[in-house]
Amino acid sequence: MFTGWSIHALDAKGRLAIPARFRDVLRDEGDERLVLTTSERCLVAYPYNEWRAVADKVSRLSRVDPKVLAFRRYFISGATESLCDKQGRVLIPQPLRELAGLDGQVYLVGMQHNFEIWDKDRWYAEREQISANFGDLSSFMADLGI
Amino acid sequence: MFTGWSIHALDAKGRLAIPARFRDVLRDEGDERLVLTTSERCLVAYPYNEWRAVADKVSRLSRVDPKVLAFRRYFISGATESLCDKQGRVLIPQPLRELAGLDGQVYLVGMQHNFEIWDKDRWYAEREQISANFGDLSSFMADLGI
């Protein structure tokens, strides 16, 4: 499981260090490949197999249905397979960097089955946002029996 | 599979570089021909065989049904076969360039079986649009566990 936050710097070449404990998770699962994908305001990193399952399902859906196209465009199209270099970094493709507004300080956020990559300011803004709607969340959680 | 985004410049002659990883997909399938077609706000590029499958199906449909005619006009009629030059570029025919509003920065977007070619501003507008109608997509997301 991916848990905890890390702050790392995105270097001038667009590389981002992956925290050792995240890399350990990958190694323990026997496949160090990572897939970077886009989400709304951040990037999401999946272990390769985890992502494969999703991508395979989607690939079998319609090639013309507008809803499927929208979904594919939004969540699938950006997926980029990558490997850590010897120093444990991945190169974030320029368009993904741009989408997620990454520069300078980056937050890596464990989300159990995957982890997210946030620009620092956006990450704090996101938490603000969530906390503004906290009431709704709590009742939602309560419904789930948590 | 075509995945990931690339940003390339459309040069003064209307040529567009195809990312190396997309060209690899074509080469691996043993047929480097590409078919460019029109879609709603962007262009779509198919490997030749993939396109053939679509075009063959449509060719067997009615020659008079207005819906089929409309579909044919919209998605089929603009199809243009083309090959990459030695530098890995294709020439985008001027009418298609115009239709998709391409100039300057162009996004190439992997859509699994094919890839789309977007004007940068339109691409971001499209994402906005999708995210505004997120409700439509929730069924997929639930299905896929995203």
Place this chain on the structure above:
DNA sequence: AAGAGTTACCCCACAATTCCCCACTTATTA
């Protein structure tokens, strides 16, 4: 039918990016 202008296609040269190293600094652990 000939000539001017445009467009497409081939080529080469340069620029930018990516990839693969190695070295240094900062944390962590013993």
Place this chain on the structure above:
DNA sequence: TAATAAGTGGGGAATTGTGGGGTAACTCTT
């Protein structure tokens, strides 16, 4: 406080992308 691990920075080769010249084909005009 040494020893090991983690994270950062940067050099240099290889790959990828960009710009542009020159010739051939094609269109349009006269």
